[in-house]
Amino acid sequence: MVTKEVRAKRSSVFRIGRWGVLLAVLAFSTAIGVLHQKVPSLRTVGGDGLCPFGGVESFWKLVNSGSMIQKIEVGSFVLLAGSLVLALFFGRAFCGQFCPLGTIQEIVGRLRDALGVRRVELPSWLDRPARLLKYALLLVLTLLTWQLGVLVVRPYDPWAAYNHLLSDELLTTLGFGAAILAASLVGSFFVDRAFCKYACPMGALLGIVSKLQWFRVVRDADACVDCGVCDRACAMNCSVSTSGAVTDSECIACGLCVAACPAPGALEIKGRAVGSRAVQPVAVVVGTLAIVLGFVGVTTATGDMRFTKPPLMEQVLDAQPASAAESPSASGGFDTSLIKGYMTMAEVSDATGIPAEELQHEFGIAPSEMSRPLKEMSSDHDFDTDAVRAYVAERIGGTYAPKEEVQGSEDACSGDQ
Ligand code: SF4
Ligand code: SF4
Ligand code: SF4
Known part of the structure; x- marks a missing residue:
């Protein structure tokens, strides 16, 4: 006991x-x-x-x-x-x-x-x-x-x-x-x-x-003292104190009802199998x-999930098959919407083949600024990310949507602009 x-x-x-x-x-x-x-x-x-x-x-x-x-x-x-x-x-x-x-x-x-x-x-x-x-x-x-x-x-x-x-x-x-x-x-x-x-x-x-869940909250009516504490603990208002087992799809498996129940053995988390042993609420947290x-x-x-954005060149290569399949025009040129504010001019040069010196001259930036994010440079230079997109589209051909259209689209994000 x-x-x-x-x-x-x-x-x-x-x-x-x-x-x-x-x-x-x-x-x-x-x-x-x-x-x-x-x-x-x-x-x-x-x-x-x-x-x-x-x-x-x-x-x-x-x-x-x-x-x-x-x-x-x-x-x-x-x-x-x-x-x-x-x-x-x-x-x-x-x-x-x-x-x-x-x-x-x-x-x-x-x-x-x-x-x-x-x-x-x-x-x-x-x-x-x-x-x-x-x-x-x-x-x-x-x-x-x-x-x-x-x-x-x-x-x-x-x-x-x-x-x-x-x-x-x-x-x-x-x-x-x-x-x-x-x-x-x-x-x-x-x-x-x-x-x-x-x-x-x-x-x-x-x-x-x-x-289909295997584990669920189960109430033993013989051990239950009908205090109603479990119902009051439930943020989703499930009917715990009158259930044999909580099967309501509103249950969010928080375990708070089980932790609050004052009667030993009255409310437990158990598997569906007959005779299944009780699992402690903390096991749900750990699981x-x-x-x-x-x-x-x-x-x-494996490199599939990332918490940081890959370089422009990699994004261009990833986007190529889909672009080619979906839009002949996209396959015929560079998709400039891939150029984001967190990217650098060095990445743009690398992915587009436009020489670094040409970009430095065109946008008036020093060689040491080639590795600064475009978004950061817009505060002390007379251009923004959108101007870089427009220049790339004009220079090597490709798809380009003006900033207003990009900002109005579902996919726009100021963190990327
Ligand atoms: S586990 Fe949480 S959501 Fe589910 S019945 Fe208990 S208190 Fe309510
Ligand atoms: S995923 Fe679940 S917890 Fe998150 S907001 Fe939706 S219902 Fe609430
Ligand atoms: S908290 Fe426990 S004892 Fe009280 S009604 Fe719920 S299951 Fe029964």
Whole structure:
């Protein structure tokens, strides 16, 4: 029989471990977004490139053409694969143990609790139909993106907005996303994890896959003392205290109900097999970390997943087969949209074959500035990245879209300009 002290200690270890992971992931993804916007010389990928839903959106294009939607990195597919495999073990553990957008909402909910404000629970006649909205969004956004080949969701994406909090883009191309982010945070102050419950298409996808999950929360009615603590601990308002096992696709496998249950053996995480042994909530934290980091670690080691942008020459070579297949005009020249603000004039010279001396003369830069990011040079020279694109297109031929068009497109990002 496990003593009360041991149970309390396990609960503390679980809570510390869970919050440690959640806050570390939030801090890391926030840093990635800030560095991408503000320190172009580091060439970090943007937050768009590390979102698993980007993998869903780009999946069809990848299958059909072998290329990804611009701004989607391999990292999005890696995180998508990791979160889906995770869902087969623990359900929506990506949501409950990893996702930084979920963490931000949970922090807001904790703030409300600390201020002594009661959480709001919508009446079921409104709550249940409203939760179907995220499934509709998953269907519509995925089909539209597959059809059009651009990130349809990006202007409305609260995570993209969060990653551009220090960027001009927040109030221009990401205005809707910023409004949805603000509404989600205000909403989460009253209704726990409001965006997760009603509007997140990634949560909807994981909810569908979680129907196959092996481990789930199981209640032993004989040990249960009907205190209702588990229901109050659940941010997703699952009916734990009246279930034999929590099979609700709204469950995010956070483990908080199990950690809060005061009755020994009443609420445990178990596999589906008869006689399966209980798994401690902290094991879900460790398992989540192991699976996600396993995917990230292996693909980083093989060079498929990157946290920094590759050189222009490499991007040109990667883009060539797809460009040639999709657009004869693209195959006939250089796609200047590949030239980004974090790249250097040396990279432009290398990839285009335009001599370094010619570029120095044309743009009035010193040889020592050939390795400065284009975006940095625009502050003390009379040209910007767009002028470099235009010159390359004129000089060697190729595709070129003026800056205004690039900024208005779904794929624009001020960190790249
Ligand atoms: S539902 Fe969406 S926002 Fe919420 S935790 Fe899951 S993936 Fe993140
Ligand atoms: S049922 Fe338990 S594990 Fe699932 S979301 Fe609610 S508190 Fe978390
Ligand atoms: S917290 Fe535990 S004892 Fe209380 S109702 Fe839930 S399962 Fe039963």
